[in-house]
Amino acid sequence: MCGIVGYIGTQQAAPLLLEGLTRLEHRGYDSAGVAVLGGSGLRSAKRAGRVRDLGDGLPRRFAGKAGIGHTRWATHGPATDANAHPHLDAVSDAAARVAVVHNGIIDNAAALRAELADAGVELASDTDTEVIAHLVAASRAATPEARVAEALARIEGTYGLAVLQADFPDRIVVARNGSPLLVGVGEREMHVASDLAALVRYTTTVAHLDDGELAVVTAGGFTTYRLGGPELSATDRPAEQVDVDPAAFEAGEHVSFMRKEMLEQPARAEAVLRGRLDTRFGTGHLGGLNLDARELRAFRRVVILGCGSAYYVGQMGATLIEELARVPAHAEAASEFRYRNPIIEPDTLYVAVSQSGETVDTLLAVQEIQRKGGRVIGLVNVVGSAIARQVDGGVYLHAGPEVAVASTKALTNMFLAFALLALQLGRVRDLSIADGQRLIAALADLPDRIEQVLAREEQWVPVAKRLAQAESLFFIGRVRGFPVAREGAQKFKEISYRHAEAYQTSELKHGPLALVSPEVPTVAIVPDDELLERNITALQQIAARGGPLVVVTHEGVDLGDLDPSSSTGPARSAGSGGSAGDARPEVTRLDVPRSERELDPILLTIPLQLLAFHAAEHLGLDIDKPRNLAKSVTVE
Numbered sequence: 001m002c003g004i005v006g007y008i009g010t011q012q013a014a015p016l017l018l019e020g021l022t023r024l025e026h027r028g029y030d031s032a033g034v035a036v037l038g039g040s041g042l043r044s045a046k047r048a049g050r051v052r053d054l055g056d057g058l059p060r061r062f063a064g065k066a067g068i069g070h071t072r073w074a075t076h077g078p079a080t081d082a083n084a085h086p087h088l089d090a091v092s093d094a095a096a097r098v099a100v101v102h103n104g105i106i107d108n109a110a111a112l113r114a115e116l117a118d119a120g121v122e123l124a125s126d127t128d129t130e131v132i133a134h135l136v137a138a139s140r141a142a143t144p145e146a147r148v149a150e151a152l153a154r155i156e157g158t159y160g161l162a163v164l165q166a167d168f169p170d171r172i173v174v175a176r177n178g179s180p181l182l183v184g185v186g187e188r189e190m191h192v193a194s195d196l197a198a199l200v201r202y203t204t205t206v207a208h209l210d211d212g213e214l215a216v217v218t219a220g221g222f223t224t225y226r227l228g229g230p231e232l233s234a235t236d237r238p239a240e241q242v243d244v245d246p247a248a249f250e251a252g253e254h255v256s257f258m259r260k261e262m263l264e265q266p267a268r269a270e271a272v273l274r275g276r277l278d279t280r281f282g283t284g285h286l287g288g289l290n291l292d293a294r295e296l297r298a299f300r301r302v303v304i305l306g307c308g309s310a311y312y313v314g315q316m317g318a319t320l321i322e323e324l325a326r327v328p329a330h331a332e333a334a335s336e337f338r339y340r341n342p343i344i345e346p347d348t349l350y351v352a353v354s355q356s357g358e359t360v361d362t363l364l365a366v367q368e369i370q371r372k373g374g375r376v377i378g379l380v381n382v383v384g385s386a387i388a389r390q391v392d393g394g395v396y397l398h399a400g401p402e403v404a405v406a407s408t409k410a411l412t413n414m415f416l417a418f419a420l421l422a423l424q425l426g427r428v429r430d431l432s433i434a435d436g437q438r439l440i441a442a443l444a445d446l447p448d449r450i451e452q453v454l455a456r457e458e459q460w461v462p463v464a465k466r467l468a469q470a471e472s473l474f475f476i477g478r479v480r481g482f483p484v485a486r487e488g489a490q491k492f493k494e495i496s497y498r499h500a501e502a503y504q505t506s507e508l509k510h511g512p513l514a515l516v517s518p519e520v521p522t523v524a525i526v527p528d529d530e531l532l533e534r535n536i537t538a539l540q541q542i543a544a545r546g547g548p549l550v551v552v553t554h555e556g557v558d559l560g561d562l563d564p565s566s567s568t569g570p571a572r573s574a575g576s577g578g579s580a581g582d583a584r585p586e587v588t589r590l591d592v593p594r595s596e597r598e599l600d601p602i603l604l605t606i607p608l609q610l611l612a613f614h615a616a617e618h619l620g621l622d623i624d625k626p627r628n629l630a631k632s633v634t635v636e
């Protein structure tokens, strides 16, 4: 989603801003811009399109040692040059005193725009952000921070923002309310960004602003204040060293971040499990929950909230919790939750799950639960993120920075964290020590199993290429396999832009079967579990209608006459040709190694990541930056 960068120090700002914006490209955006403040005043440049184009088009004289930059993801108004940020308080640089970049949404923008227009102000864009520049410029307060605070007092909505003011060339004012804002401390220079990715190249000493906080940033340091009262009161927020390897933000020798991140899964899985497997008592050890055994036992229900893929992994987690702890559990799309006036119960454990920790729909769901007295724990990847700070306890996912828009390693670690939580909830109830130990041993072994799945990548590339040819696909699964199918369809549509739809295998015959044809392949999740026979029956119904099948299953599972190796049956494998008039459907199987049944979903998910990746690669698409999508969705 939108990204912010800022710089003030001894160097020319523009190249550093462009570099920072490039680091934020993965967040998803449609236009970009920069403004600098130097001897000749404010200069700005902005355009729809890529950061590279913005850089190529910058005037030669674009000097200034303070500057701000932005990548925009359109909300108010289309992606045009005029709507790109920074926004100024005047139609030309020469007349401008204020430049603003902003993430978030101003809810009362229409009223403020009308008010400004009535006062004779000429507005240059369709955006909500532009009003901030005019409100700051209209303030007669003595200090730059008081001017920004006065403007913000008129604003309803969310923001992370950075402001340059020509009257105060030695400072940038930044503020946060619902959209992340970080200040990075360098040597006689300071950086500003909405995401750590833009800072780590320069510094890992960082202060995360809190909601309702403002900071004045100069080349020598920063001062923080609390917004809201009649006067700004100092908050004295310290900068802290973040434990992150800058190389983790580089793709290195990999063709894309997504591929790099998929391959990192065994190592990152080890990281989330480290120190959390209690072999002796057969349970998980999640200290950060801040819940003792008595409190854990008192919960009568678990409700899991997340968006997109995090929601689907939440569904996997709910099944695990019900199986292991025998507590009713379900997952819900966080984006819908607060709008149905949910009943919040004191004996329900609420779990918010998020890679970025900034997804505003999930954050708002957490706040709604807390407002009504509920207890929320978080499964979050980004340390210090908004959700991580908001929840009452939680588990960090230790997946490391995830840059590709399509989430892979963070989802795997979400599943593993759910497994640990389910074990912990189970072991304070009826789950036996033997079952606990069985699952702990399987979890310890899982990184190796993931490695084994990844090692089959090359064999599966032709299958992905075949699927890439289809305009429309089904992904099907049952019970534990259904969220796997949903996640598989999600990944496929996100990066290959094919219409991929997930169904419960059992529901196919109640409608979707009408669409099955030789042109519509089905990817079926068929674990070796109690539903195997029923799953095979459904596959036969698809095969009988000529629907090509890709069966993701366990080694050694007998698919009967559907098996590609079967000499008696009607099936043949994908890509094996088949003579004209041959009505036999294609069947391909992708085998994964076994684990314990409860842990099947994660090993079955990884082939689907690889299929999506290779389909998109075959189609020549920009895998790390799929169209219209953003890594971190910070608007409702």
Ligand code: F6R
Pocket: 306, 307, 308, 309, 310, 311, 353, 354, 355, 356, 357, 358, 359, 362, 405, 406, 407, 408, 490, 491, 494, 631, 632, 633
């Ligand atoms: C899918 C994907 C999205 C995210 C969703 C939630 O590959 O990346 O569906 O899972 O936007 O994001 P987080 O986990 O950051 O809350």
